[in-house]
Amino acid sequence: MKKWKTVGMSLMPVCVWLFLQILLSAGFSVFLVLLSVIFQNRGGLGTEILGYLQTQGVYILSCCxxxxFLVIGIFWYRFLQKKEKNTEVRGMDAKSWLRLLLLGLCLQLAVSLLLFGAQMLFPKTMEAYGQVLESLGVNQPGIWSALYVGIFAPVTEELIFRGLTLKILCQSFSFSVANVMQALYFAVIHGNLVQGLYAFGIxxxxxxIVKKHKNLKGAVVCHFAVNVSGLLLGSIPLGPGGMAVGVVVLTGILVLLRDR
Structure with a gap:
């Protein structure tokens, strides 16, 4: 019974996050309708603002x-930290930060290489996945889409899944089981099979990383590297050969930089 209660509690961070999305998205939709009524056929600055919100609004809304959630989640996370008996936090030196950035880039290249292979085997599935990436602004990132994908998404998602969710699950499960469960939540929340599969692995x-460093900073940095390198690779014509070389080279560097 305690384990089922823990599972229910572990879903709360995601539920709060989704509730905020539904609530603010509904409010934003109403706001756009009101603006369209007010500025209909009037032209000028108002129409330009309305057009900007219609094209960039999804990214602005996502950042908001x-x-x-970050305001709520940080207080929630600190509350859970106070309840823990062991609050050890390990320091991170420059080599650790570099290693995590390179690991994020390596993961992105590895995923991109696998997706290239999947494109040949499952063209229809990958076409739908491409439409998802386009809606996120990966192929042509703007200021707001880059801000969301590069900053807000890594910080918020790490706080939810590797922070709140993982801490709650570890109250009743071993780390290995809790880690698989939070990764599964993380996969499902992406909403499509392709993203879900590699999101689970990542x-x-x-x-x-959180287990090793006893904090969220390392995971946020690695997640940041994965997302930002994904944005950059979307505008760089790097073929499968270049991706494979990148994975091999980065893996070699990571081996050399590993803790002795």
């Missing part, structure tokens, strides 16, 4: 939703 790695 994640910003609001989620496991990020959970291990």
């Amino acid at each position: 939703i994640n910003g609001i 989620g496991l790695v990020l959970g291990k």
Whole structure:
């Protein structure tokens, strides 16, 4: 019974996050309708603002939703930290930061290489996945889409899944089981099969990083590197050969930089 209660509690951070999305998205939709009525056929600055909000509004809204959750989530996370008996935090030197940035880039290249292979085997599935990436602004990132994908998404998602969710699950489960469960939540929340599959693997790695460093900073940095390198690779014509070389080279560097 205690374990089922823990599972229910572990879903609360995601539920709060989704509730904020539904609530603010509904409010934003109403706001856009009101603006369209007010500025209909009037032209000028008002029409330009309306057009900007219609094209960039989803990214602005996503940044606002994640910003609001961060305020709630940080207090929630600190509350859970106070309840823990062992609050050890390990320091991170420059080599650790570099290693995590390179690991994020390596993960992105590895995923991109696998997706290239999947494109040949499952063209229809990958076409739908491409539409998802386009809606996120990966192919042509703007200021707001880059801010969301590069900053707000890594920080908020790490706080939810490797922070709150993982801490709650570890109250009743071993770390290994809790890590698999949070990675599964992370996969499901992405909403499509392709992203879900590699999000699960990356989620496991990020959970291990939190376990090693005893804080969220390392996972946030690695997640940041994954997302930002994804934005950059979207505008760089790097073929599968270049990706494979990148993975091999980065893996070699990571081996050399590993803790002795």
